[in-house]
Amino acid sequence: MTAAAAGVDGVPAVPAAESEFTPAPGAAPLPRMIAAQTAMETRTLLRNGEQLTVTLLIPLGLLAMFSLEPLVNLGGGSRVDFLAPGIIALAVMSTAFTSQAIGTGFERRYGVLKRLGATPLSRAGLISAKTATVIIIELLQAAIITGVATALGWRPHATALAFLTAPLLVLVGTAAFSGLALLMAGTLRAEATLALANLVYVVLLGVGGVVFPLTKFPAAARPVLTLLPAGALATGLRAVLAHAAGIPVRDLVVLAVWAVVTIGLAARTFRWE
Secondary structure, eight states: OOHHHHOSTTOOOOOHHHHTOOOOOOOOOHHHHHHHHHHHHHHHHHHOHHHHIIIIIHHHHHHHHHHHSOOSOOOSSOHHHHHHHHHHHHHHHIIIIIIHHHHHHHHHHTTHHHHHHTSSSOHHHHHHHHHHHHHHHHHHHHHHHHHHHHHTTOOOOOOHHHHHHHHHHHHHHHHHHHHHHHHHHTTSOHHHHHHHHHHHHHHHHHHSSSSSOGGGSOTTTHHHHTTSHHHHHHHHHHHHHTSOOOOOHHHHHHHHHHHHHHHHHHHHHOOOO
């Protein structure tokens, strides 16, 4: 055995190939980081009983209760045909606005966002992960709500164009509610965000055309209510899924304006700690 092989004092020497190894630490590719953060965000939301109640149980409860019991005069036609599009709009609001505002507000309070900012995951990557989480939850909500509504007798009277328009309405509505959520969570204290997000949720549930027809409100108030994001989304979805109407341009424009304004303000005012 040579001295190089035996080492010093009988201790085996490190082979030349291993001794020349140089560690190469580095961040994972951005898509992998976003996927990992999205999976973590999704698991956290699904394990949170309070947020799960807001995002799924309340919409399903309202759908079943108002479809089976004549609690409110919804006019002619099937009750579930009127309610199902509004409940889908409520589910979007629950996930993209209420749940996201409260969750982000407390992440900011407890320093989670500050710590994430110190990781290789960029700010754009974090926002992408949160957006992907919202979309995943909304797809789950849509599948469950559609299944329950179908069991209750929902038969959408929609054209092929309408089924292409409905996802567009949901996408733009998600952007509008997400912008509002981040604007609120990034500027207010967590406790204030919690209170205000729940208050806005209840108000929009009542006056946003989700379960109560806007025709029940005074004529002078209706134009204002249709300018609210909940009113525009519920009205637009109902137009294409219940009445087989064309593209609801006005509702899309209202949602797009909300999205541009709220996302722009959130980008300028959001504080990470």
